[in-house]
Amino acid sequence: MSTQPLFNVAVVGATGAVGEQILKQLAERNFPIAKLKLLSSARSAGTKIAFRGESYTVEEAKPESFEGVQIALFSAGGDVSKALIPHAVRHGAVCIDNTNAYRMDPETPLVVPEVNIDMVSEHKGIIANPNCSTIQMVAALKPLYDRYGISRIIVSTYQAVSGAGARAIDEMLRQSGEVLAGNDPKPDILPVGSLPVKHQIAFNAIPQIDKFQDNGFTLEEMKMIRETKKIMNDESLEVTATCVRIPVVYGHSESVYVELKQDFDVAEIKSLLSDSPGLVLVDDPENQRYPLATEAAGKNEVFVGRVRRDLSNPRALNLWIVSDNLLKGAAWNAVQIAEHIAQRQP
Amino acid sequence: MSTQPLFNVAVVGATGAVGEQILKQLAERNFPIAKLKLLSSARSAGTKIAFRGESYTVEEAKPESFEGVQIALFSAGGDVSKALIPHAVRHGAVCIDNTNAYRMDPETPLVVPEVNIDMVSEHKGIIANPNCSTIQMVAALKPLYDRYGISRIIVSTYQAVSGAGARAIDEMLRQSGEVLAGNDPKPDILPVGSLPVKHQIAFNAIPQIDKFQDNGFTLEEMKMIRETKKIMNDESLEVTATCVRIPVVYGHSESVYVELKQDFDVAEIKSLLSDSPGLVLVDDPENQRYPLATEAAGKNEVFVGRVRRDLSNPRALNLWIVSDNLLKGAAWNAVQIAEHIAQRQP
Structure with a gap:
């Protein structure tokens, strides 16, 4: 204009x-x-x-x-x-x-x-x-927070190597080729470029993103915990995180267990999520549709699926949240x- | 003899x-x-x-x-x-x-x-x-169950393709080569051989192992929930599972949050785990040592690390449990x- x-x-x-x-x-x-x-x-x-x-x-x-x-x-x-x-x-x-x-x-x-x-x-x-893994989680949980209140979040992440930069992408692809050729892959960047010990990321899962803190959590995990409370403006929110790097190029996935403060209806949760700006509900188990890193790559939205009521805690919900860590993240x-x-x- | x-x-x-x-x-x-x-x-x-x-x-x-x-x-x-x-x-x-x-x-x-x-x-x-993902989890948690009691388990898995058989291994390696060559990988087995929809597993994370049940959980998740209660002989045990296939050949990894019934000391937990038959404690954050699928592959033991007290629930503990799904599993x-x-x- x-x-x-x-x-x-x-x-x-x-x-x-x-x-x-x-x-x-x-x-x-x-x-x-x-x-x-x-x-x-x-x-x-x-x-x-x-x-x-x-x-x-x-x-x-x-x-x-x-x-x-x-x-x-x-x-x-x-x-x-x-x-x-x-x-x-x-x-x-x-x-x-x-x-x-x-x-x-x-x-x-x-x-x-x-x-x-x-x-x-x-x-x-x-x-x-905020940190990439925090952004997609709070974006997906905000509509639930506003409608029902949230008391606790327990998240395990499946994070793409692009979160560690272009050199980590190169390393993961190079190592994958080395393994396919029958050779021993040489790690030289991940899990943390500035630390001495390196681990193979190709065909592996590394439970370390960023440096360890004195409490046994990594800095990435502490970022998710602290930033979520700050963004939600709720210090009483209980958050537990385990952050894991897996051999994916673009797109972080998150397995999230969340305890709500009120009773809820799963169908209502789904319509709440699909009506929220920036979120896309991909949740059709019968047709095997759920968010996938490969499908979220290159898109700006946060994708949510596998929405199901917990079997032991009727006030808790389980979700699978995926987004492109370089874009919305x-x-x-x-x-x-x-x-x-x-x-x-x- | x-x-x-x-x-x-x-x-x-x-x-x-x-x-x-x-x-x-x-x-x-x-x-x-x-x-x-x-x-x-x-x-x-x-x-x-x-x-x-x-x-x-x-x-x-x-x-x-x-x-x-x-x-x-x-x-x-x-x-x-x-x-x-x-x-x-x-x-x-x-x-x-x-x-x-x-x-x-x-x-x-x-x-x-x-x-x-x-x-x-x-x-x-x-x-x-039992199911592979159940075996390694209950083997690691049993010493804690006996010593402190366990009220709740929330687990997210990072499961190897070998759990879906030799053809799934071939598919994952073939797809990886196709992606590295710049081609579109053709999925034809995973996530579930007998179901019509297929997804790329190379450089991806698929939150479906086995068929979906009416409650929104997959059969693999229900196996973990039901089998854990039966093996521990405790129907009151609350278990939540999210099972995810990742591009790893051998070795399932698990991010486990567990609520104990009594106060505990983390050092005591570690010595309990390292003294238990069949378990190996790999937990040295300072030297970036924790269980890895690539290191567990080919070994009979269950490897446990990332042992840390939860920050919001002092009676809860977080663990990373890895084992070769074809061996102990x-x-x-x-x-x-x-x-x-x-x-x-x-």
Whole structure:
């Protein structure tokens, strides 16, 4: 529309797996961009990237890169966010941060648009994008939370390697080829790039995503626990998580047990889920239809199925929740927030 | 030993994936065999199989095949067990059945030696071997059940394709090669061979193992729920299961949340698990050590790790349980039962 104001937008981490998807979403959504700045580490600076038919040269991200920038989308790792976001804020940019750097900062809203878009207005220059495995779970559970109340969540995840970056995808595919050729696969990135011990991911399941904490949970598990409470704005919510990496390229799957605070009807739950924005109910056991990572890949929605009342606890429900971890789990959620900011500003 | 009595043993389904492992276990354990009979469907009859350096010809399994047989191990599908086990029993054989045919029959003991070996003495000719995903879970939980009591179990599984037979392994490896070559993989067996809809298993997670029941759970999930109660001899035990097939060849992994009836100390739990026969504690987060399917493959033990107290329920514990589904989950558990029978008989 001709009256739509345009914005100077920066994408930090433009050459990464999530940065690539952010640019794709900005283009597809026809985001109102006046000037686009693509930023990265010194190593990737100079890379040429096409956006809406124009070629952009990626520049090294520096404190002064944010002069004149109004909206900055960060996905270049927590250290980069910590170092540069204060400068971007100083220059007047609203920063949407896709890393763990500010998520639990009490001053920073942690936003999933379908759950708590109103929190955006409380930002002090930074809005945090939650962890991928958290986003899809809270998006699916929010309609149930609002209607019945939720007292407890127990989740086990089946997470794609793309969550660990492009090099982890390459490693998993390479190892798969090595196993098929009858050779011993050489692990060199997963489970955690910065830690010394590596495990084979091809044809395996690794119950470690991110570093172990003193309580025996991994950081990924603690992110799911803490972020869910913060996004739902309910510290009384009981959350247990076990996070597992499996040999899938795109799409996290989650087996979720949830205790509701009121009696419910399964048919009502299903219609509630299928009527909620951003959710797609895929639940037809007779025709063997349920959400699958391969079918969720490349789509923005969160897919929910295997909806069934628990057999031992009549107030509990079991669900299977699947979404593309790079899209709703990262790029699409961030661009949704950016769209909201763009619409709010005069 | 020279005084050890010898037994006439029949293996039904000798050419299948589990039958092959049963023969391997009988040979490795130097089982006291007088005469060995290898039986199969008409289609596989005539196959030659080497056992302890001798060549055996597989015969078609028929009602009269069991004359003179003292111990018969069945793993040729539920229909074969239902059709032939009554004849084997009539001929005086003790049948160890690895199918679902008799597991929930109130007359038939359902046995995991580490849990309820005493039930063997109550057999009326048939002893049922539980489902693979059940066996490893109850074996790991039994020491906790005895020491603290268990009120509730919530399990999500990560199950290997070998549980669906040799053709499912072939399919998964073939599909993986097709994806790596950039082609669309053609599914034709999984999730359930006898049902019309097929899904890609390579680089995917399929939340369906066996057929759906009217309550929305799959038969595999109902097996875990019902068999766990029967083996633990505790109908009050609350069990919830979500069973998922993932692209792993050998070794089922399980994320298990368990509520105990008494307070516990995590260090005490760990020493209890590591002192229990058949269990191996692999739990050293600092050195990134936990059970892995690739490391459990080919081993008879059940591996337990990621032992941690729940953060919201101090009486609850989270565990990661891994075992080779063809060994402890099938062949080894059956041969353990056969050994027990051999030792009890004069």
